[in-house]
Amino acid sequence: MEARAKRKYLRISPRKMRIVADVVRGKNAQQAITTLEFMPQKAAAMVRRAIQDAYGNLVDQNQDERIDDDALIVKTIMVDQAPVIKRFRPVSRGRAHPILKRSSHLTVVVGTPDVTEEADDRTIRRGERVTD
Numbered sequence: 134m135e136a137r138a139k140r141k142y143l144r145i146s147p148r149k150m151r152i153v154a155d156v157v158r159g160k161n162a163q164q165a166i167t168t169l170e171f172m173p174q175k176a177a178a179m180v181r182r183a184i185q186d187a188y189g190n191l192v193d194q195n196q197d198e199r200i201d202d203d204a205l206i207v208k209t210i211m212v213d214q215a216p217v218i219k220r221f222r223p224v225s226r227g228r229a230h231p232i233l234k235r236s237s238h239l240t241v242v243v244g245t246p247d248v249t250e251e252a253d254d255r256t257i258r259r260g261e262r263v264t265d
Contacts, residue, residue: 158209
């Protein structure tokens with residue numbers, strides 16, 4: 134069970150946003166939101182909002198099921214480059230220097246951990262039996 138949220142055309146450099154995204158990747162969703170609340174970066178508020186949106190999408194998609202908040206993790210978080218706004222700054226001798234105003238797209242997937250990951254730890258190899 135998983136849900137996705139996308140935030141597009143965010144006016145922040147992807148490089149700056151990836152620093153914040155790396156902090157919460159793979160963490161518990163509630164723990165990630167709490168961590169982001171206390172981070173001073175501008176990107177922290179944007180990532181927190183995307184995680185909350187993904188959680189809301191998960192609740193909407195699975196209204197019949199009971200969702201355990203402690204079991205939810207941030208499965209995937211990707212920051213991609215969006216279109217760059219190009220401006221020019223005049224400098225001496227009639228020249229101009231380019232200013233690139235970068236923006237980014239953010240994709241967050243929140244869900245429960247896969248059961249197959251836990252089963253992989255206990256696989257039987259070449260006829261060996263796993264005993265607990």
